[in-house]
Amino acid sequence: MATSVPLGLPALAAPEDNLPTEARISLGRKLFFDRRLSFNGTLSCGMCHVPEQAFTQNELRTPVGIEGRFVKRNAPSLLNVAYRSRLFHDGRESTLEHQVWQPLLKSNEMANPSIGYVLDTIRSAADYDGLFEIAYGSAVSMEAVGMALASYQRSLLLADSAFDRWRYGGDDNALDPAARRGWTLFQASGCRACHRVDEGSALFADGQFHDTGIGYARTMGLEIGKQKVMLAPGLEMAPGPGFDTPTFSDLGRYEATGRSEDRWRYLTPSLRNVALTSPYMHDGSLPDLRAVIDYYRRGGVGSPHQDPRIRPLSLSDEDVKALEAFLRSLTGNGLETLLRDARSVPIGDKH
16 A cells, blocks of 8 residues: 655655555554553553644643653654654654654653553453454564554655645645745745755755754743733733743753753754644744744844854744745645544543
């Protein structure tokens, strides 16, 4: 079975030993929404990567793990994750087949005590009888669980946006004037250096790690992304949460490499479907597109090792509106199809 690639995305490759088939994708979908795969049977992959929220979480800066445990990083959208050569915000994993075992085993996420415990959970569920044999020709195994979940995630493709139809589909009327102006500003402001757009396709990401200043600011206790509310003429305040965030450190890519130069560097996110995937940045500190554009318009926070390409930009409020219109034009066509497919299977739950 060949996965259909929408307009604007490059050709899709999968490992030779895990080429997509209907049985493999179906098995991965079932595992993805199965709450029984968490230690206490309450949490599934699909609860942190919610289909109706573009396979991320819109309500929370960072997800809530098992038993309400704190997770320090924003849940990245899984749309078009098939093209990622590095996974997680710090890039500590390189394949979808291996990636899934980290949330399954991490104590603040799905908290299973061991790989064997997860496999025993699946083996004991009668509704999995024969499914691994059909999909992979073998019984339940660590490798097959990772391969099935990877197969499902590789099917989550969303492009064919207004921008794609204009740039790659030859439809001159697909992109409105505001978005066209935003595209011009996007290039002139240097955004394309990290959010790549090629001649035949675009991932809107470079696969690299950058210090945007956000990680440094969080470590130093600087406030980012708070929106002020006017209480009375001349009196404004920035409301905050009524509870304290647990104390934690987050040194970004450094945590995966141990190299000092990687402190506070994080993987460039794709801008595809970005209007659907708020809040933004690795910690969810920027609530909406306007806040993101304003952050870069200011030139970040000027941290000691902030990427030098992040600098103050001479953008008017009208420019900001045009940039936002361009970013909204990157929303793909077909999310409803992915949602129907996602919800076509019952949620695995304890009885």
